[in-house]
Amino acid sequence: MQQEPRVTEEGAGRPTPAEAAASVMPQSPAAPAAAFGSGRPRGLGRPVSGARRRREVIIRNVLFAFSAVSILTTIGIVFALVREAFGFFREVSVFEFLTGTEWTPLFRPPRFGVLPLIAGSVLIAAGAALVALPVGLAAAIFLSEYAHGRVRRIIKPMLEILAGVPTVVYGYFALTFVTPLLRSIWPQIEVFNGASAALVMGVMIIPMVSSLSEDALSAVPSALREGAYALGATRFEVATRTVVPAALSGIFASFILAISRAIGETMIVTIAAGLTPKLTLNPFESIETMTAYIASTAAGDVPHGTVEYQTIFAVALTLFVITLLMNIISNVVLARYREVYE
Amino acid sequence: MTGSPRTRELAGGPGLFNTRHRFRTRVGSAFAVLCFLATVVGIFFLAVLLVDIWRDGAHRLSLDFLRNGQSRFPDRTGIKPALYGSLWVLLITAVVSFPLGVGTAIWLEEYAPNSRLKKLIQTNIANLAGVPSIVYGMLGLAIFVRAMAMGRSVLAAGFTLALLILPVIIIASQEAIRAVPSSIRLGAYALGATRWEMIRHHVLPIALPGILTGTILALSRAIGEAAPLIIVGALAFVPLPPRGLLDDFTVIPIQIFNWVSRPQREFQEIAAAGSIVLLVVLLTLNAAAIYLRNRYSRKW
Numbered sequence: 185m186q187q188e189p190r191v192t193e194e195g196a197g198r199p200t201p202a203e204a205a206a207s208v209m210p211q212s213p214a215a216p217a218a219a220f221g222s223g224r225p226r227g228l229g230r231p232v233s234g235a236r237r238r239r240e241v242i243i244r245n246v247l248f249a250f251s252a253v254s255i256l257t258t259i260g261i262v263f264a265l266v267r268e269a270f271g272f273f274r275e276v277s278v279f280e281f282l283t284g285t286e287w288t289p290l291f292r293p294p295r296f297g298v299l300p301l302i303a304g305s306v307l308i309a310a311g312a313a314l315v316a317l318p319v320g321l322a323a324a325i326f327l328s329e330y331a332h333g334r335v336r337r338i339i340k341p342m343l344e345i346l347a348g349v350p351t352v353v354y355g356y357f358a359l360t361f362v363t364p365l366l367r368s369i370w371p372q373i374e375v376f377n378g379a380s381a382a383l384v385m386g387v388m389i390i391p392m393v394s395s396l397s398e399d400a401l402s403a404v405p406s407a408l409r410e411g412a413y414a415l416g417a418t419r420f421e422v423a424t425r426t427v428v429p430a431a432l433s434g435i436f437a438s439f440i441l442a443i444s445r446a447i448g449e450t451m452i453v454t455i456a457a458g459l460t461p462k463l464t465l466n467p468f469e470s471i472e473t474m475t476a477y478i479a480s481t482a483a484g485d486v487p488h489g490t491v492e493y494q495t496i497f498a499v500a501l502t503l504f505v506i507t508l509l510m511n512i513i514s515n516v517v518l519a520r521y522r523e524v525y526e
Numbered sequence: 527m528t529g530s531p532r533t534r535e536l537a538g539g540p541g542l543f544n545t546r547h548r549f550r551t552r553v554g555s556a557f558a559v560l561c562f563l564a565t566v567v568g569i570f571f572l573a574v575l576l577v578d579i580w581r582d583g584a585h586r587l588s589l590d591f592l593r594n595g596q597s598r599f600p601d602r603t604g605i606k607p608a609l610y611g612s613l614w615v616l617l618i619t620a621v622v623s624f625p626l627g628v629g630t631a632i633w634l635e636e637y638a639p640n641s642r643l644k645k646l647i648q649t650n651i652a653n654l655a656g657v658p659s660i661v662y663g664m665l666g667l668a669i670f671v672r673a674m675a676m677g678r679s680v681l682a683a684g685f686t687l688a689l690l691i692l693p694v695i696i697i698a699s700q701e702a703i704r705a706v707p708s709s710i711r712l713g714a715y716a717l718g719a720t721r722w723e724m725i726r727h728h729v730l731p732i733a734l735p736g737i738l739t740g741t742i743l744a745l746s747r748a749i750g751e752a753a754p755l756i757i758v759g760a761l762a763f764v765p766l767p768p769r770g771l772l773d774d775f776t777v778i779p780i781q782i783f784n785w786v787s788r789p790q791r792e793f794q795e796i797a798a799a800g801s802i803v804l805l806v807v808l809l810t811l812n813a814a815a816i817y818l819r820n821r822y823s824r825k826w
Binding site: 421 | 545550551553554557558560561562563564565566567568569571572574575578579582625626629630632633634637638646647649650651652653654656657658659660661662663664665667668669672689692693696720721722743746747749750751752753756757759779782783786787794797798801804805808812816
């Protein structure tokens with residue numbers, strides 16, 4: 185409903201007294217002294233007085249100002265990150281930061297290679313994806329293609345709860361339940377390890393994959409399904425060869441968003457994955473992710489203005505750029521590769 | 527099977543048109559079972575998590591646990607400063623984010639012309655929703671704590687979380703407003719209402735349950751967040767609940783993180799007890815949201 189009513193288009197100008205006198209409409213109780221509308225006959229009812237009109241303009245402007253806050257937030261994030269990171273990159277070259285394989289800001293001499301932190305984040309996200317993508321997609325197929333309305337109404341809110349459990353609680357669970365469980369199977373696992381954090385994070389992002397993928401699957405028109413059935417396909421074939429390919433862009437978008445979420449998650453990895461920046465693919469060792477570095481360093485109350493303080497902004501900027509790129513890719517995939525029906 | 531070779535071929539024999547029907551239905555059933563298992567695996571995991579936390583922490587729950595401040599001694603420590611801190615932060619977050627979020631949603635749905643500006647704001651909100659929460663913490667640290675000189679206070683924390691959940695509130699409110707049929711709007715206009723009067727008296731009352739549900743869910747996300755508040759500076763040892771907007775504070779998730787990080791077994795149990803308190807608060811909020819959704823939702 186975007187139709188502009190006449191009232192606001194006429195502007196807030198106060199009509200001349202002559203116009204007001206010419207009006208035959210009763211005076212508005214909200215604005216007894218104000219002039220009437222533009223003099224055009226409006227029939228019964230309250231006239232659009234100057235005061236009412238001014239109120240309209242004020243409210244419109246206030247609401248617009250509210251909308252601007254979201255833009256200001258983005259500007260604030262970029263400004264805050266870039267300003268401190270800029271100070272950091274005066275000390276350390278961007279090249280060294282992006283290609284260095286050691287992250288030891290507290291050693292003498294310090295080394296500022298962010299790759300171990302990125303590798304940690306990627307390892308965790310990959311492990312989480314290994315759990316969440318197949319399970320989430322299968323759950324989405326079940327909910328969209330197999331489950332009846334009632335089953336769906338019971339299961340979906342339960343999956344939503346899974347997404348609503350605070351991440352500290354997941355972190356606690358990873359450290360005190362999943363890690364001992366894994367260690368009872370493979371005793372060589374360290375107390376802090378990537379596997380346990382990745383596993384728990386994978387479960388955490390299942391609802392994200394399943395609900396976004398289910399939206400994509402449900403959006404596939406049923407005519408396609410009926411066509412496939414008419415050609416003799418079984419339910420399985422309809423689901424995997426007709427519906428899933430038709431919804432592929434939405435499914436991919438949900439995958440990318442879920443992985444981006446896993447990269448940005450902080451508490452599970454800070455509690456369970458360790459604080460040892462290491463360039464490794466071994467999920468049984470203690471590692472450190474970008475987010476865990478930021479959280480653990482900031483928790484140590486670093487003094488403002490030091491290089492150490494600036495490192496967390498440089499790492500946060502890296503994290504921000506990576507997740508932003510992934511979100512943009514997911515939007516592009518959605519927009520460009522969407523099959524449009526009708 | 528009788529009939530011509532051609533008929534036999536059609537019925538599943540070897541040949542060009544081989545339906546292998548039995549095999550295909552079996553694969554199909556196996557797949558259906560797998561999909562069902564995938565759906566329940568998350569719920570099973572949730573059940574294990576809840577049972578585990580209950581078994582670890584339930585015996586630590588007591589009135590004293592809710593009434594006591596922090597202590598080095600596991601038997602005397604309590605969650606009161608964190609509980610009050612969470613409520614303070616939640617209140618500020620709600621007061622800031624609700625009007626901003628609903629206002630933005632109203633502007634986008636009811637006022638914004640279909641222009642590039644609207645598209646820009648809409649895209650921006652979608653992207654903000656994907657920004658990691660810890661990055662909001664950095665924003666809070668740089669802008670609220672330092673530039674605006676609020677210090678490591680309840681106020682800075684509330685503002686930070688308000689910005690964090692703003693995109694969620696906006697998107698939920700937009701959906702609720704969009705669901706109001708346009709005949710309602712036209713009816714209000716036909717009776718001479720101005721645009722704001724139409725929104726205030728007709729659109730908002732109808733959209734309110736949806737808006738409130740979305741807001742409560744967003745607030746329940748805020749109450750579970752720890753990462754941005756670690757950055758804003760809530761980790762300090764806080765013996766007393768905050769008394770003013772600029773006081774030091776801690777919140778339940780941070781307190782849990784604090785307890786988990788300690789090596790003693792007792793503190794792990796206390797972390798579990800704290801998790802139970804947090805989950806109870808969350809479940810209450812979620813139940814309120816579900817109640818609102820069911821009680822007031824209307825179909826048009």
